[in-house]
Amino acid sequence: MAETVRSLVIDDEDTVRFFMAETLKRDGHEVTTARNGEEALERLRENPFDLALVDLKLGGRIDGLRVLEAIRWRWPSTAVIILTAHGSLESAVAAIREGVDLYLLKPLEMEELREAVREALARRRRATTTNAAGEEGAADVLRCGPFTVDLDKRQVQVHGRTIELTQREYRLLVHLIENAQRVVPPQELVRVVQDYEPQGVREARDIIKWYIYSLRRKVEPDPSNPRYIVNIREAGYTFGE
Numbered sequence: 001m002a003e004t005v006r007s008l009v010i011d012d013e014d015t016v017r018f019f020m021a022e023t024l025k026r027d028g029h030e031v032t033t034a035r036n037g038e039e040a041l042e043r044l045r046e047n048p049f050d051l052a053l054v055d056l057k058l059g060g061r062i063d064g065l066r067v068l069e070a071i072r073w074r075w076p077s078t079a080v081i082i083l084t085a086h087g088s089l090e091s092a093v094a095a096i097r098e099g100v101d102l103y104l105l106k107p108l109e110m111e112e113l114r115e116a117v118r119e120a121l122a123r124r125r126r127a128t129t130t131n132a133a134g135e136e137g138a139a140d141v142l143r144c145g146p147f148t149v150d151l152d153k154r155q156v157q158v159h160g161r162t163i164e165l166t167q168r169e170y171r172l173l174v175h176l177i178e179n180a181q182r183v184v185p186p187q188e189l190v191r192v193v194q195d196y197e198p199q200g201v202r203e204a205r206d207i208i209k210w211y212i213y214s215l216r217r218k219v220e221p222d223p224s225n226p227r228y229i230v231n232i233r234e235a236g237y238t239f240g241e
Contacts, residue, residue: 004030006030006032009021010054010064011058014035016055024053037067049078051080051120053117054081054082055082056083057085069166079120082104083104083105101124102119149174165215168211172212176237179238183236185201185235193207216229228240
């Protein structure tokens with residue numbers, strides 16, 4: 001018997017949300033819905049999903065890209081389809097950078113939606129299988145000084161206390177810990193955090209300093225006198241134990 005697919009449908013339009021939910025239910029999915037970004041984050045806090053359909057232009061303070069970032073940080077194996085009635089190159093690129101599996105324009109036909117769901121789930125299964133094969137035997141937990149990072153759950157603890165990080169803060173911290181033996185230049189950190197190639201050192205410094213500032217506020221005992229995330233003048237940053 002095939003395993004039931006657990007799906008999350010997030011859209012602020014009642015009729016669209018109902019259409020997508022009913023289509024998935026007819027195909028055997030176990031469906032949870034959310035009307036806005038706030039509800040979506042609540043659903044995602046403790047519940048993993050195999051698939052998420054996310055409207056890009058959600059009403060309220062939290063848009064679809066924020067929800068996508070939360071999914072990728074909390075449940076990285078979830079297949080994600082972004083939907084919008086206001087398609088643009090900029091929004092598509094932003095979604096792809098955050099790790100979306102498919103990007104579709106509304107309105108959707110039933111068969112188009114079904115085909116997209118099948119493709120997204122298949123793509124995510126292939127990625128998960130490849131990662132598992134490539135990481136066989138790798139450590140699941142990263143430890144350095146008072147820091148413990150569960151790489152499977154993407155959870156970070158400092159002195160035994162769990163720290164809530166955004167996806168990009170998490171990438172930054174893990175890369176610094178994994179390269180604690182050297183000074184990491186700002187250009188490299190920007191590539192890791194944003195998957196973007198900065199135009200020179202100055203741009204890289206301007207971009208990464210805000211992520212450094214935000215991360216220090218969460219992990220340093222005294223952010224104004226950092227102990228762990230240390231700036232090496234004119235060179236970059238290193239992780240101090």
